[in-house]
Amino acid sequence: MSQKTYKALRVEETGDNQFTRKITDLSFDDLPEGDVIVKVDYSSLNYKDALSATGNRGVTRKYPHTPGIDAAGVVEESKSDAFKPGEEVIVTSYDLGMNTSGGFGQYIRVPADWVVRLPENLTLRESMIYGTAGFTAALSVYRLVDYGITPEMGDVLVSGATGGVGSIAVSILSKIGYSVVAVNGVVDEADYLKEIGAQSVISIEEATDQSSRPLLKVRWAGSIDTLGGDILSTSIRSTAPGGAVTSCGNVAAPDLPLTVFPFILRGVSLIGIDSQNCPMPMRQKAWDKIASEWKIPWLDRLTSETSLRELDSKIELMLQGKHKGRMIVHLWD
């Protein structure tokens, strides 16, 4: 069994901080230690994968490396009693695709406690349409709902709305009855955003106030932010008393120019979202929601599919912000 070979998109350092990506034949001996080997049917492309694929040491320290923070497939071998060969499973986040060979390879080997059983009512392909981005969107929605933000309280803002996290957040919120205002900046996709559930679409300029005013006119009951920087600061300063804002990303900027006044004069809460270290009980809860009452009827509208062979060019598009929705990767074409 250890001689079995498979294909993977391998990132190699060619010297002086230069990196190449190519499809490489690997064997099971190249897989890291772990309890469960999964034959990967589908992976997906996330912003973090694009960073790992271009040599970003904040994501991946050592090369050669196989990126891919998401994988869904069938258990091939298991040393754990919790999983049997033939079972359909999802593996997202933890260290997968960061410093552990990831889902851009046809096989992965991981610790059993990273593995989630595929929920009923979800296919492997659908699970990767969600992937880490969709899971993060679901966690963000979960935290707003759990906090007590209801559809009757007013509009919810979603930034980076055409992206992976944003488009799933827009879709889930709309599916469960919220009025969503989407921020769309890079490529004009207002029609697409309305098709996937946005009530209205605003530009980055309309969503950004660069003044130093500590509080702005109230506009939102809550927000799901993927961008950070001035846009996150503006949404916090524009949130209604008692409202809440989730922060999961830093596509625009990692800083947050702000005073404490939204928190102490309006009782606004800022909720951090970390999908990577989300504990397993919460992880399972979010996947169960994704597969049941939050399941998006228009999933295919959000999705494009690529193969391992074509993945390289899609990584470039993602780095330029020129993609929309979710890109899933079929490993066996």
Ligand SMILES: NC(=O)c1ccc[n+]([C@@H]2O[C@H](COP(=O)([O-])OP(=O)(O)OC[C@H]3O[C@@H](n4cnc5c(N)ncnc54)[C@H](OP(=O)(O)O)[C@@H]3O)[C@@H](O)[C@H]2O)c1
């Ligand atoms: N905390 C966590 O657990 C977690 C998990 C997953 C992802 N993330 C983070 O969440 C963020 C979004 O991830 P993603 O997978 O949705 O990324 P993505 O698919 O690349 O989407 C990002 C979106 O942001 C907008 N955008 C791109 N460049 C921009 C810029 N310079 N200024 C303003 N807007 C810009 C674009 O949407 P528009 O054209 O519509 O504006 C783009 O579609 C990333 O920072 C990622 O690392 C965090």
